[in-house]
Amino acid sequence: MNFTRYAIYYAPPSDADWARFGAAWLGWDMEAGAEVAHPDIAGLDVSAITEAPRRYGLHGTLKPPFRLADGQSLNTLQEACAALAATRCAAALERLEIGRLGRFLALLPRGNTDGLNALAAACVTELDKFRAPLGQSELDRRRAKGLPPTQEQNLMTWGYPYVLDQFRFHITLTGRLEKSTLAKAMNLLQERLGPLLPEPFVIRDLALVGEDEEGRFHLIRRFTLGG
Numbered sequence: 001m002n003f004t005r006y007a008i009y010y011a012p013p014s015d016a017d018w019a020r021f022g023a024a025w026l027g028w029d030m031e032a033g034a035e036v037a038h039p040d041i042a043g044l045d046v047s048a049i050t051e052a053p054r055r056y057g058l059h060g061t062l063k064p065p066f067r068l069a070d071g072q073s074l075n076t077l078q079e080a081c082a083a084l085a086a087t088r089c090a091a092a093l094e095r096l097e098i099g100r101l102g103r104f105l106a107l108l109p110r111g112n113t114d115g116l117n118a119l120a121a122a123c124v125t126e127l128d129k130f131r132a133p134l135g136q137s138e139l140d141r142r143r144a145k146g147l148p149p150t151q152e153q154n155l156m157t158w159g160y161p162y163v164l165d166q167f168r169f170h171i172t173l174t175g176r177l178e179k180s181t182l183a184k185a186m187n188l189l190q191e192r193l194g195p196l197l198p199e200p201f202v203i204r205d206l207a208l209v210g211e212d213e214e215g216r217f218h219l220i221r222r223f224t225l226g227g
Helices: 017-026 074-086 114-126 136-142 149-158 179-192
Strands: 005-010 060-066 091-093 095-101 104-110 201-203 205-211 217-224
Touching: 005 074, 005 217, 060 114, 074 114, 074 205, 074 217, 091 114, 095 179, 104 179
Parallel strands: none
Antiparallel strands: 005 060, 005 205, 091 201, 095 104, 205 217
């Protein structure tokens, strides 16, 4: 399969109940590379409210999507991911919780996030030689709503505004929702997904993913964190 972009994700273990629910909720299983039937929920159009995050799969971004730089290849990227993972420890947090980020819902980590933030920063900085520079149209799109100086610097240096000290780990569950739909979806997820969420929440590997020509992301390979 040809991929247009790559990213480093946290991808939940496919055999976990919460991961299976999440894949069905979004309608896309990036590990299987296949669509999944949404749960049938009266009065809630799950397909509509998950349309925006569907193509990315159930994930937490560690290094945002990027095009490969000239002279780099998928093989060399995989070698670098393996080397990076071998030098980093698993990141353990207390748990995941369903929460709001603006007008969308996401899974948010609870507990000390220093290890998680350091892992994400390493993915951003140590793999940056594999990232092709952004084109002007990409820069313009990121700047459309205005960026404060720190985010502008991140955009120019690392290709994305919300990295390093601007990073906040989350696993997106919906697109932007109206208040009434937001409340209903939150209640439903608390009931169905909440009891399945892991305690503690541990990130044990890095997931290299690729975006296909239709814009959907697929799991290419996992790299177990060492230490």
